[in-house]
Amino acid sequence: DAGITQSPRHKVTETGTPVTLRCHQTENHRYMYWYRQDPGHGLRLIHYSYGVKDTDKGEVSDGYSVSRSKTEDFLLTLESATSSQTSVYFCAINGSPDTQYFGPGTRLTVL
């Protein structure tokens, strides 16, 4: 257990509404990641952060934004949720040695 929590764990929302998912770590790790997992695609990187206020895009970043104002928190925001963003979202940190530790996941349904 690398001290990673995600909130909420489940969310149902409607198309067009904003949604923010939170990832919290207690391990003071520099690198944090947001992934989405969909059937047939495996895990895909949305955004990642390499420090406070330092973020970069991943493979599937369109429609998502992130913020990291504190080391322990990495927020993922869907500005205007769409049905294609229905997915399971995982947060991860890069621990040592070069091992990624994953949060429990957030299941998001956009109706």
Add this chain to the structure above:
Amino acid sequence: KNEVEQSPQNLTAQEGEFITINCSYSVGISALHWLQQHPGGGIVSLFMLSSGKKKHGRLIATINIQEKHSSLHITASHPRDSAVYICAVGVDKLIFGTGTRLQVFP
């Protein structure tokens, strides 16, 4: 073509059997990871390797850098090994395979 391919996609076995899951990749890498995802959804890192072989309990992971191929072996499989096994390459920005679903029956 995916940069990380796993085979087989699905695998069933009887308890006690020796299991092999394969991972081939097309990109240059410095590290390869094997992960396990249980039916409840949680993802756990099993191995990170950059060369040779690693062993942990009944699990053995090997990698051949020249052939761009890795294998995960499970000896004396048990129903509690039933899970999705995921291969990923990279050090920080990982590229994942789509996983191998393993079911082990008593």
